[in-house]
Structures are given as C-alpha cells and as structure tokens.
Amino acid sequence: MVGIVIIAHGKYAEELIQTAQFIVGKIEQCVSVNVFANDGPEQIRKELQRALKDVDDGDGVLVLTDMFGGTPSNIALSFLMEGKVEVLTGSNIPMILKLATSRKEMPLKELAPFIKQYGQRNISLASEILNQRPGKEKK
Amino acid sequence: MSIVLFRVDNRLIHGQVIASWVPQLEIEAIVVADDEMARDDFAADMARLAVSEEIDLYIVPTTEVTNTIEKYRLYGKRVLVLLRDIPEASRALAAGLRISTINLGNLHFSEGKRQISPTIALDEHDVSLLRRFEEQKIEIEIRSVPTEKSRRALDLL
Numbered sequence: 085m086v087g088i089v090i091i092a093h094g095k096y097a098e099e100l101i102q103t104a105q106f107i108v109g110k111i112e113q114c115v116s117v118n119v120f121a122n123d124g125p126e127q128i129r130k131e132l133q134r135a136l137k138d139v140d141d142g143d144g145v146l147v148l149t150d151m152f153g154g155t156p157s158n159i160a161l162s163f164l165m166e167g168k169v170e171v172l173t174g175s176n177i178p179m180i181l182k183l184a185t186s187r188k189e190m191p192l193k194e195l196a197p198f199i200k201q202y203g204q205r206n207i208s209l210a211s212e213i214l215n216q217r218p219g220k221e222k223k
Numbered sequence: 224m225s226i227v228l229f230r231v232d233n234r235l236i237h238g239q240v241i242a243s244w245v246p247q248l249e250i251e252a253i254v255v256a257d258d259e260m261a262r263d264d265f266a267a268d269m270a271r272l273a274v275s276e277e278i279d280l281y282i283v284p285t286t287e288v289t290n291t292i293e294k295y296r297l298y299g300k301r302v303l304v305l306l307r308d309i310p311e312a313s314r315a316l317a318a319g320l321r322i323s324t325i326n327l328g329n330l331h332f333s334e335g336k337r338q339i340s341p342t343i344a345l346d347e348h349d350v351s352l353l354r355r356f357e358e359q360k361i362e363i364e365i366r367s368v369p370t371e372k373s374r375r376a377l378d379l380l
Contacts, residue, residue, distance in 0.1 A: 093238070121367075122341055124331030125233065153273030154238035161269050 086187045086195055087139030088114040090175065091132055091160055092150035100148075104180040111184045113139040119156045128159050136163060144168045144192035146183065146199070148175035170196040172203075179203035226292075226320070227301045231312050232328035235260060235305050236270045239328065243368040244303065245278065251300040252279040256288035256315045257307050285311050286318040309349040316356070324362040327376055339379040342367055353377060 088111070090097040097116035105111055115135045119128055136145050144167060149157040152173040160171045170192055172179070182202045187195055227248050232240065235255055244250065253274060260266055261284045274280050279300075283291045288304060291297070304320070306312040312325060329342050336344035343365055345353070353363050353376060363376040 121329070122331065122338075124333060126333075127331075151238060153236065153241045155234050158234075158237060158266075158269060158273075162265075 085113065085141065086143050086190070086192050087141065087145040088148065088183060089117065089132065089135045089139055089145055090148045090180070091117040091119060091156040092175070093119055093154060093156060096150055100175065100177065100180055103177060104184060108181055108184050113141065115139055117156070125155070125159060128155070129162070132159060132163065136169065144170070146192060146196055147171045148179065149173045150175060167193060172196060172200055174203070176203055176206070178206035225298050225300055225302050226304055226322055228303045228326055229322045229324065230303065230326040230328050231306045231309055231330065233307060233331050234329050235307060236273060239368050240305070241273055247369040248303070249301055250278060250303045252297050253281070253303045253305065254288055254291055254297070255280070255282045255305045256285045257282070257305070257311060258284045259307070285314045288315050289319045309345070309352050313352045322361060324364060325356060327363065327365045328367055340365055340374070343376070350380065
C-alpha cells in the first residue's frame with residue numbers, strides 16, 4: 085500500500101495527521117515532518133529521507149506538502165521519482181481522509197492524480213452551495 | 224539603482240520571498256546569483272514554476288549578476304537579487320554590483336557558526352565580510368519579511 089509523508093511549515097503536518105486520525109482512526113504507514121524557521125535544508129532533507137524509508141513497503145510514497153515554492157515542497161521535489169515518490173502540494177484535510185480510506189485499492193500512479201482532484205473538488209464556498217439547492221428561488 | 228532588495232538567504236526562492244517580499248516590494252524581476260543553482264536544471268525549473276509568470280526570473284552564476292542586469296536592461300525595473308550566503312554575496316559585490324543595503328534572511332546553523340538571532344547564524348569569516356561591507360557604507364539588516372522590524376546585524380554579535 086502506498087505510504088504517506090506529510091511535510092509542511094511549522095507543525096502543520098503533524099496537526100493534519102492528528103486531526104485526520106481523530107476523524108478516521110489510526111492511519112498506518114503515515115508520518116509527518118515539521119519544518120521550522122531555523123531548520124537547515126540538509127537537516128530537513130535527512131529527516132524526509134528517513135520518513136520516506138519508514139513508510140515505504142515497496143509500493144511507493146505520496147508526499148503531501150503545504151505550498152508549492154515553499155521550502156518543504158522544494159526539498160520534497162528533489163525526491164521525486166516516477167512510480168516511487170510523488171509530491172502533492174496544497175494539502176488539506178479532505179485529501180488526507182480520502183487518502184486514508186482509498187489507498188489500499190490504488191497504485192501510486194493512479195492514487196496521486198485522484199487525490200489531487202479530490203482535494204480540489206472539496207473546496208467549497210458555502211453561499212454557492214446554498215444557492216444551488218433545488219427549488220431555491222433567487223432573492 | 225533599481226535593485227530594490229539584495230537578499231542573502233540559504234533557501235533562495237521560497238515562501239517568504241514569493242509570498243511576502245515580491246508582492247510587497249512590487250518586484251518585477253528576480254536575479255538568483257548562484258553557481259550551484261545555475262548548474263541545477265531541475266531546481267531552476269522548479270523555481271520558475273514557483274514564481275508567477277509576470278516576473279522575469281534569471282538564474283545565473285554568482286559573478287554574472289552585473290552582466291545579467293546589463294544584458295537584459297533590468298535598470299528601471301524593480302529587481303530582487305538573491306544570494307545563498309555571505310561569501311557568495313561578497314563575490315557578487317566584487318563583480319561590480321553597487322548596493323546600499325544587504326538584507327539577511329535565513330542563514331542556518333552549521334558547525335562553526337554562532338546563532339545570533341532566530342534565523343541568522345554566522346561564522347568568523349561571515350563576520351569579517353560583514354564588517355568590510357559596513358566599511359564600504361553598506362547597511363546590513365536582519366529582516367525575514369518586510370513587515371518585521373529591521374535590525375542592524377552587527378549589533379547582535
């Protein structure tokens with residue numbers, strides 16, 4: 085099964101996993117890497133390398149980051165390897181929940197774009213949803 | 224001089240630069256003066272993707288910074304020059320660049336360096352270069368993001 089590493093600024097990664105686990109229970113083969121302001125790139129790289137090793141059972145790893153162009157993403161990108169390590173930026177809770185429940189069925193190559201789409205589709209503006217309810221009249 | 228910001232940052236192009244400095248200073252062109260990044264096609268590609276399309280991005284060897292500014296007529300544009308560390312900054316300045324302030328962003332701790340602020344660690348060589356810059360009437364400020372208060376680096380030694 086595809087492994088999961090979340091790497092982001094501050095404690096975002098750690099908190100994302102904690103919150104997701106609060107909702108769906110323990111998520112196996114899933115670790116976080118926190119990146120703080122005074123961490124050097126070499127140190128971050130080593131931590132990420134260790135994290136990848138910890139969660140990879142041969143089926144590859146999906147690395148989730150907070151923001152393209154940020155240091156966690158930049159360092160994650162250097163590990164990019166087709167079929168083995170993919171990097172998905174702008175991660176959110178819906179993505180992680182979906183990931184936890186759907187990765188048993190899918191290989192990394194399918195899983196990554198699927199989760200990307202899912203994360204994007206699950207960003208909603210409340211008033212847009214309300215205005216789309218059937219039978220609702222526009223005021 | 225149109226160099227609006229001359230910044231020394233181990234992380235070169237990253238969140239603080241893209242999301243804070245560039246928009247707040249209305250940067251129109253970025254010159255990364257760094258031998259290592261100039262050789263690394265992958266890193267250069269990623270940097271180009273991270274920077275929005277309207278901003279011209281040049282990733283060149285450290286001492287090519289002045290030639291780059293001249294060649295692409297960047298005078299008259301608001302330019303950000305990025306350097307990886309203080310020795311590289313010194314090489315860029317020795318190549319003929321004239322600036323009034325050096326901004327120190329992120330200089331991470333490693334063996335032999337002393338942490339003088341949460342984001343800045345310096346060794347003896349760094350300090351002697353900084354003192355030399357100050358003698359040349361260049362201000363050395365520590366400021367991670369534009370809204371932070373500027374501090375004179377050598378005050379913190």
